[in-house]
Amino acid sequence: MIENVTIRDVASEAGVSVATVSRALRGLPSVAPATRERVEAVAARLAYVPDPYARRLSTAKNHTIIVAVPYIGQWYYSNIVTSIEALATAAGYDIRLYVASDDLQRKHFVEYVLPHAKRVDGAVLVDLSVDPDQVAPLLMRGMNVISIGPNVEGVVTIEIDNYSGAREATEHLIGLGHSRIAMLGGMPGGRIDMSIPGVREQGFRDALEQNGIPVDEDLVRNGNFSIAGGYDATVDLLASPLPPTAVFALSDEMAAGAFQAAREGGVRVPEDLSIVGFDDHEFAEAIGITTIRQPVAALGEAAMQAMLDALDGRPWTGNLELDYELIDRFTTGPANT
Amino acid sequence: MIENVTIRDVASEAGVSVATVSRALRGLPSVAPATRERVEAVAARLAYVPDPYARRLSTAKNHTIIVAVPYIGQWYYSNIVTSIEALATAAGYDIRLYVASDDLQRKHFVEYVLPHAKRVDGAVLVDLSVDPDQVAPLLMRGMNVISIGPNVEGVVTIEIDNYSGAREATEHLIGLGHSRIAMLGGMPGGRIDMSIPGVREQGFRDALEQNGIPVDEDLVRNGNFSIAGGYDATVDLLASPLPPTAVFALSDEMAAGAFQAAREGGVRVPEDLSIVGFDDHEFAEAIGITTIRQPVAALGEAAMQAMLDALDGRPWTGNLELDYELIDRFTTGPANT
DNA sequence: AGGACCAATGTAACCGGTTACATTCGCCGT
DNA sequence: ACGGCGAATGTAACCGGTTACATTGGTCCT
Numbered sequence: 212m213i214e215n216v217t218i219r220d221v222a223s224e225a226g227v228s229v230a231t232v233s234r235a236l237r238g239l240p241s242v243a244p245a246t247r248e249r250v251e252a253v254a255a256r257l258a259y260v261p262d263p264y265a266r267r268l269s270t271a272k273n274h275t276i277i278v279a280v281p282y283i284g285q286w287y288y289s290n291i292v293t294s295i296e297a298l299a300t301a302a303g304y305d306i307r308l309y310v311a312s313d314d315l316q317r318k319h320f321v322e323y324v325l326p327h328a329k330r331v332d333g334a335v336l337v338d339l340s341v342d343p344d345q346v347a348p349l350l351m352r353g354m355n356v357i358s359i360g361p362n363v364e365g366v367v368t369i370e371i372d373n374y375s376g377a378r379e380a381t382e383h384l385i386g387l388g389h390s391r392i393a394m395l396g397g398m399p400g401g402r403i404d405m406s407i408p409g410v411r412e413q414g415f416r417d418a419l420e421q422n423g424i425p426v427d428e429d430l431v432r433n434g435n436f437s438i439a440g441g442y443d444a445t446v447d448l449l450a451s452p453l454p455p456t457a458v459f460a461l462s463d464e465m466a467a468g469a470f471q472a473a474r475e476g477g478v479r480v481p482e483d484l485s486i487v488g489f490d491d492h493e494f495a496e497a498i499g500i501t502t503i504r505q506p507v508a509a510l511g512e513a514a515m516q517a518m519l520d521a522l523d524g525r526p527w528t529g530n531l532e533l534d535y536e537l538i539d540r541f542t543t544g545p546a547n548t
Numbered sequence: 549m550i551e552n553v554t555i556r557d558v559a560s561e562a563g564v565s566v567a568t569v570s571r572a573l574r575g576l577p578s579v580a581p582a583t584r585e586r587v588e589a590v591a592a593r594l595a596y597v598p599d600p601y602a603r604r605l606s607t608a609k610n611h612t613i614i615v616a617v618p619y620i621g622q623w624y625y626s627n628i629v630t631s632i633e634a635l636a637t638a639a640g641y642d643i644r645l646y647v648a649s650d651d652l653q654r655k656h657f658v659e660y661v662l663p664h665a666k667r668v669d670g671a672v673l674v675d676l677s678v679d680p681d682q683v684a685p686l687l688m689r690g691m692n693v694i695s696i697g698p699n700v701e702g703v704v705t706i707e708i709d710n711y712s713g714a715r716e717a718t719e720h721l722i723g724l725g726h727s728r729i730a731m732l733g734g735m736p737g738g739r740i741d742m743s744i745p746g747v748r749e750q751g752f753r754d755a756l757e758q759n760g761i762p763v764d765e766d767l768v769r770n771g772n773f774s775i776a777g778g779y780d781a782t783v784d785l786l787a788s789p790l791p792p793t794a795v796f797a798l799s800d801e802m803a804a805g806a807f808q809a810a811r812e813g814g815v816r817v818p819e820d821l822s823i824v825g826f827d828d829h830e831f832a833e834a835i836g837i838t839t840i841r842q843p844v845a846a847l848g849e850a851a852m853q854a855m856l857d858a859l860d861g862r863p864w865t866g867n868l869e870l871d872y873e874l875i876d877r878f879t880t881g882p883a884n885t
Numbered sequence: 886a887g888g889a890c891c892a893a894t895g896t897a898a899c900c901g902g903t904t905a906c907a908t909t910c911g912c913c914g915t
Numbered sequence: 916a917c918g919g920c921g922a923a924t925g926t927a928a929c930c931g932g933t934t935a936c937a938t939t940g941g942t943c944c945t
Contacts, residue, residue: 218931218932218933228894228896229896230895241892246893246894264601264932266931268933269900269932270900270933284626286621293620293647296647306644307643308644310637327600329599467831468834470835471833471836474836494775494804496775498831554900567904568924568925571904574903578923578924579923601901602901603901603903605900605902605930606930607902
């Protein structure tokens, strides 16, 4: 077990003061070249590494940001984290992960962050609907906060137009002649709020109604945003006396579940059932799912860029809306009834 | 911008010493109940939160572990991180993410960790083949290291028997009468080493040879462990004069790419082409891919448990091997030639 | 020769906690 | 009445860096 070698060890070994060591090793000016060289040699020989906590305690800069996501196991989130991580690392920032996997943890996010607030430069919230008054204490402590997805009062938000995306997906199905269109997604409580699922559902409903198609509440199901949830819901839908001819899933995971249910039930896609997803999950292309593409990597990059700019004292003044795109593949076709 | 409230502020406000505040707030004994109550009230009123860096600087415990993965965007890795994160959070540990997305970063992993070594309790390496002499300095500094996947000398390893898994997958195809069996995976340099892809490839080769089927090197392709790579390789394979009747992909992503290539090329699965994957990716069931199931969550949990035990002074004495399982679904069928 | 100036370096305070050790004080036994 | 004891609390050193300010010593100018 190697004993700790501190800056004082290096100083005494090199025959200089700790201040000189600190300056020499960080490349600050006003250190004689010969001295610097000697200090560096000693530091290398002793395998000295500065203690990051001590450094952070004495400086204002922390070089750490928190990334908070609801889940990390889902494609969408892990890819956002990937792109954030890449930029963060390149800029010399560490990232600290917070997974708010249930509602409770989502509520308590601020409590988690608060202790770190003084020592973390910023937080990127991904799909986390937090109250403005929850974020306020963070902002007041000088933290930079960026949101991907939900609009949070007073926080720069990176988003796509989920409402229009859902509308376009639905109208694509309507344009193919479908009218019995199911939707997979649904808020647990049945209510529509400003969260992403809520906004997408509203787009779905408005598209139907403005095309003169009443919303059949029995076709609006909760697919839990998972493959299994989409599967279960679709199995149930297909077993009903008058099954839908199309399904709009609010995520590609649920669309894949629907696809699986159709295959196992002997229902042909797209002849008997059209499926549209949302996200353009990497597996969507392999399966051939028609979907709304989100620029996932770009969302993360933009958020991190906004963060870096803010940390450099050039905070963004407004939100950024990136473009979505309908990708027409093989799970959608003309209505067949 | 809220000014920092420190333990001294609380102390003077409550009319006690900093030591008493420290003890009171941490629930240590020998603090009078009345005093404790008063201190807590003052702390709450001032919204005092202890600075984690200062705390860590003065104590030995860090409550932080590093999780290092090659990629975070892939299902396998993000799920491992998920299960590690859950246990870590429950045990009061923070996790710090390191993404070694290219070989250079993999080599430099130790350089990244070293500065943190004093202040991090441990590291979980996921699929990171590092030299024993790279890990040695970490161990010497008292860090706990656990490896998921590759065996690292002197480090507790959690693994599945990748060799036998690959053999079983291959033999499943052979049992169905296939003999022109392609493999997707392949090491970049063409060499087989002790990494996971290398071990799986060896299982594939041995299965063929021990069943009297010579390995056709033209059927061993590099699919880059991605959907796109599996797609490209399969498109190419199917275009050859004597295409394979089966494909064993070393990951489900590549299997999905093969599936897509078959569908787009009008090649029926499994009638014309059987596909076996590896991992049991969440999308494998939706597509219906026959695959070797890895207990992903269990791998992460076991690793974190080993870590926690080691941190509690009860290090594991040996490695742990978890079971894999062949899941027979709809992408495999009898050879048709 | 003597003073001005500046580069190089050292000293010590500070960041905000924890904790070993010292101190105070009320209560007990004899 | 007094020494002993232990609970409650205070004092100050310490963790390992950074940095404001002081000090040193050499070069250059008049």
